[in-house]
Amino acid sequence: MKKLALIAAAMLLGSAAFAQQALFGGPGVVSPEINADGTVTFRYQAPKAVKVQVTGDFLPTQKTEFEMNGQKMTFDSPGVADLKEGENGIWEYTTPFKVAPEMYTYTFRIDGNSVIDPNNMFVNRDVASLTSVLLVPEKGARSDLYAIHNVPHGTVSKVWYPSATAGFSRRLTVYTPAGYETSKAKYPVLYVLHGIGGDEDAWVTQGRATQILDNLIARGEAKPMIVVFTNGNISQEAAPLENSTGYTRPTMSLPQTMEGTFETAFPEVVKFIDSHYRTIAKKQSRAICGLSMGGFHTLYISLNNPDMFNYSGMFSAAIGVNDPSVSPIYQDFDAKLATYFSKKPALLWVGIGSTDFLIQSNNDFRKKLDAAGYPYKYMETDGGHIWRNWRIYLSEFVPLLFK
Amino acid sequence: MKKLALIAAAMLLGSAAFAQQALFGGPGVVSPEINADGTVTFRYQAPKAVKVQVTGDFLPTQKTEFEMNGQKMTFDSPGVADLKEGENGIWEYTTPFKVAPEMYTYTFRIDGNSVIDPNNMFVNRDVASLTSVLLVPEKGARSDLYAIHNVPHGTVSKVWYPSATAGFSRRLTVYTPAGYETSKAKYPVLYVLHGIGGDEDAWVTQGRATQILDNLIARGEAKPMIVVFTNGNISQEAAPLENSTGYTRPTMSLPQTMEGTFETAFPEVVKFIDSHYRTIAKKQSRAICGLSMGGFHTLYISLNNPDMFNYSGMFSAAIGVNDPSVSPIYQDFDAKLATYFSKKPALLWVGIGSTDFLIQSNNDFRKKLDAAGYPYKYMETDGGHIWRNWRIYLSEFVPLLFK
Numbered sequence: 001m002k003k004l005a006l007i008a009a010a011m012l013l014g015s016a017a018f019a020q021q022a023l024f025g026g027p028g029v030v031s032p033e034i035n036a037d038g039t040v041t042f043r044y045q046a047p048k049a050v051k052v053q054v055t056g057d058f059l060p061t062q063k064t065e066f067e068m069n070g071q072k073m074t075f076d077s078p079g080v081a082d083l084k085e086g087e088n089g090i091w092e093y094t095t096p097f098k099v100a101p102e103m104y105t106y107t108f109r110i111d112g113n114s115v116i117d118p119n120n121m122f123v124n125r126d127v128a129s130l131t132s133v134l135l136v137p138e139k140g141a142r143s144d145l146y147a148i149h150n151v152p153h154g155t156v157s158k159v160w161y162p163s164a165t166a167g168f169s170r171r172l173t174v175y176t177p178a179g180y181e182t183s184k185a186k187y188p189v190l191y192v193l194h195g196i197g198g199d200e201d202a203w204v205t206q207g208r209a210t211q212i213l214d215n216l217i218a219r220g221e222a223k224p225m226i227v228v229f230t231n232g233n234i235s236q237e238a239a240p241l242e243n244s245t246g247y248t249r250p251t252m253s254l255p256q257t258m259e260g261t262f263e264t265a266f267p268e269v270v271k272f273i274d275s276h277y278r279t280i281a282k283k284q285s286r287a288i289c290g291l292s293m294g295g296f297h298t299l300y301i302s303l304n305n306p307d308m309f310n311y312s313g314m315f316s317a318a319i320g321v322n323d324p325s326v327s328p329i330y331q332d333f334d335a336k337l338a339t340y341f342s343k344k345p346a347l348l349w350v351g352i353g354s355t356d357f358l359i360q361s362n363n364d365f366r367k368k369l370d371a372a373g374y375p376y377k378y379m380e381t382d383g384g385h386i387w388r389n390w391r392i393y394l395s396e397f398v399p400l401l402f403k
Numbered sequence: 404m405k406k407l408a409l410i411a412a413a414m415l416l417g418s419a420a421f422a423q424q425a426l427f428g429g430p431g432v433v434s435p436e437i438n439a440d441g442t443v444t445f446r447y448q449a450p451k452a453v454k455v456q457v458t459g460d461f462l463p464t465q466k467t468e469f470e471m472n473g474q475k476m477t478f479d480s481p482g483v484a485d486l487k488e489g490e491n492g493i494w495e496y497t498t499p500f501k502v503a504p505e506m507y508t509y510t511f512r513i514d515g516n517s518v519i520d521p522n523n524m525f526v527n528r529d530v531a532s533l534t535s536v537l538l539v540p541e542k543g544a545r546s547d548l549y550a551i552h553n554v555p556h557g558t559v560s561k562v563w564y565p566s567a568t569a570g571f572s573r574r575l576t577v578y579t580p581a582g583y584e585t586s587k588a589k590y591p592v593l594y595v596l597h598g599i600g601g602d603e604d605a606w607v608t609q610g611r612a613t614q615i616l617d618n619l620i621a622r623g624e625a626k627p628m629i630v631v632f633t634n635g636n637i638s639q640e641a642a643p644l645e646n647s648t649g650y651t652r653p654t655m656s657l658p659q660t661m662e663g664t665f666e667t668a669f670p671e672v673v674k675f676i677d678s679h680y681r682t683i684a685k686k687q688s689r690a691i692c693g694l695s696m697g698g699f700h701t702l703y704i705s706l707n708n709p710d711m712f713n714y715s716g717m718f719s720a721a722i723g724v725n726d727p728s729v730s731p732i733y734q735d736f737d738a739k740l741a742t743y744f745s746k747k748p749a750l751l752w753v754g755i756g757s758t759d760f761l762i763q764s765n766n767d768f769r770k771k772l773d774a775a776g777y778p779y780k781y782m783e784t785d786g787g788h789i790w791r792n793w794r795i796y797l798s799e800f801v802p803l804l805f806k
Binding site (some may be wrong): 044045046047048049050051089110111112113114115116118121122123125130135137147148149150152153155156157158159160168169171178181182237238240241242243244246275276 | 447448449450451452453454513514515516517518519521524525526528533538540550551552553555556558559560561562563571572574581584585640641643644645646647649678679
């Protein structure tokens with residue numbers, strides 16, 4: 001009778017996939033498992049596999065060298081560990097160390113083929129790659145900010161705005177803080193920009209931005225604010241699979257990226273937000289930040305609109321790598337910088353990892369600021385051009401805003 | 404130089420996973436591929452695998468028999484096809500038939516292990532199972548409703564409402580139609596409920612409900628309306644991984660499911676929506692529908708609140724399978740039915756698949772309606788207890804509302 005009830009329940013699910021699993025499979029393999037001693041066990045069932053490995057940023061990184069513009073550079077790539085086959089074809093690997101609180105991504109390699117963990121439903125998409133997510137939160141640790149807690153939650157909306165520049169509607173993610181719908185108050189606005197491989201989803205998936213905002217606001221460490229996550233690829237309506245091109249495979253060689261169009265068109269986003277949300281529509285209550293390409297966009301949008309943003313945050317900004325001749329947006333840099341600082345912005349914030357391949361161009365930029373006596377805040381962290389750092393920078397930047 | 408540019412670009416992505424792929428991998432395997440002749444090719448790279456199969460509802464179904472309450476029943480489970488190994492360890496299968504326009508889900512079986520397609524970023528989660536998605540839209544076919552088109556798009560929000568019954572905040576998905584933010588108009592509201600294995604995400608992922616709404620409204624075939632997708636598991640804050648329990652594995656044996664609490668508490672959802680959105684807050688402008696458990700919820704919420712909903716849609720409703728003694732919500736059925744119809748609701752809509760294991764209980768319910776002369780609309784489709792049918796029923800139900 002219990003079996004019948006199970007079958008009936010499985011049917012009620014209305015999921016052929018699930019019904020199959022419930023009827024014919026077992027309870028499944030548990031992976032990943034955070035053990036009581038702080039180690040983590042990864043498991044993968046593959047009875048006929050020859051070699052099963054796990055790779056992810058929870059493992060010590062490997063240094064990989066490459067050259068750019070004649071300079072030798074290194075970047076950190078994730079380590080790889082072998083799983084051992086046990087009973088029932090279940091392969092297993094337990095870290096020989098306590099895994100520090102953080103949000104990690106990992107994949108399995110089965111005989112050279114890369115797959116996500118089929119027993120972990122927490123999946124990130126980054127351009128065309130899927131990865132499994134391991135979140136290790138710990139009270140008091142920074143990663144606790146990335147977990148969902150029983151605190152007032154903001155609303156997260158996918159909103160389309162008409163872009164006159166693009167000639168079509170484009171998708172934004174908009175966070176309105178808890179209480180927005182009923183407060184009648186006006187709110188300051190933070191614009192958050194992604195890197196060259198991202199889209200309007202990146203900061204709320206890999207970036208955990210809405211959890212960071214919910215938690216910082218609940219703790220009283222950040223002001224309630226509206227946060228707008230744009231899509232910085234102006235030739236694109238929306239994230240892959242959310243636009244009318246259907247199955248077109250995401251690519252990083254999108255047209256109109258880092259050639260001035262997005263930055264030129266940015267005021268139309270601000271205008272849309274100011275006309276559709278209860279914003280405090282003035283410089284004192286506007287901030288902008290971004291990672292990598294988004295840090296580059298942040299810099300040029302700020303310089304070209306010196307009356308628009310009072311707070312600007314450059315996270316591992318991809319400065320010094322583009323051709324400034326392609327757009328007036330990138331020209332007259334020193335003069336624009338002088339004008340920008342003459343208007344006394346409340347904060348220019350620069351953060352970068354000590355092994356980031358862009359640290360030299362960021363150091364050059366800071367030397368220029370230092371030489372002119374322009375004020376800014378600087379944070380240097382371990383590691384390279386990675387999401388771990390961008391979550392840290394957002395967590396540090398947001399509490400400084402609108403005070 | 405081109406190679407350096409590629410490396411630099413890959414680094415800018417800020418994705419270790421992607422950088423690795425761009426640097427060390429190839430362009431990847433294309434899968435699935437919809438061919439010019441309408442067949443579909445699936446590919447999977449596994450040089451050392453012994454057996455690679457694909458299973459999904461694009462293949463002819465297999466009948467599986469089971470018994471419930473002493474009755475022999477059958478349900479449709481997806482077929483399985485073998486891939487053949489070709490060059491570079493790439494396994495391939497091309498359907499010997501044109502795949503009809505529809506939205507399908509599939510997984511690969513590698514030596515018995517079930518994995519999603521690593522080359523298809525379009526992934527559905529259903530309870531604890533991940534599946535890859537194949538959408539074959541075709542102009543004029545119903546599945547074209549499920550595709551994203553360049554039409555005005557509504558806003559899709561994840562919103563938390565305080566549930567006095569549950570004692571914590573709970574997550575809703577809310578669709579507001581294109582133009583809502585600026586129109587100042589008031590809108591009718593449709594509440595859409597999921598099955599026992601789902602949550603507030605199910606209808607917008609597997610159900611394609613927001614695409615259906617966008618497209619029907621853009622064609623003028625449905626009225627602009629607010630659509631609210633609840634989480635019918637009252638013991639749960641939100642979908643797995645969106646709630647404060649972290650890695651807790653989703654299960655179908657959630658407490659407080661189909662025992663009256665959700666239905667009893669439903670008016671608090673309506674109250675929240677009416678107080679936070681510009682709704683037409685009266686029966687004439689409210690509709691409710693749901694699939695499986697959600698169809699069951701729809702029936703009892705409608706009967707227990709006969710002044711609340713003018714339109715009710717039962718999709719493959721899980722009626723006749725619960726124990727009515729557990730809650731007053733389920734008791735005095737005939738009297739409540741008489742009261743409900745005495746108030747002349749605009750529409751009771753019943754849809755079910757001809758091979759659904761619940762068709763007998765739905766037929767019994769219809770006999771009762773017929774015997775009493777209570778009016779309703781009925782639609783019977785091919786197939787069983789599957790999402791294909793629920794997308795069809797939503798597409799048929801929505802145009803009938805608020806006319």
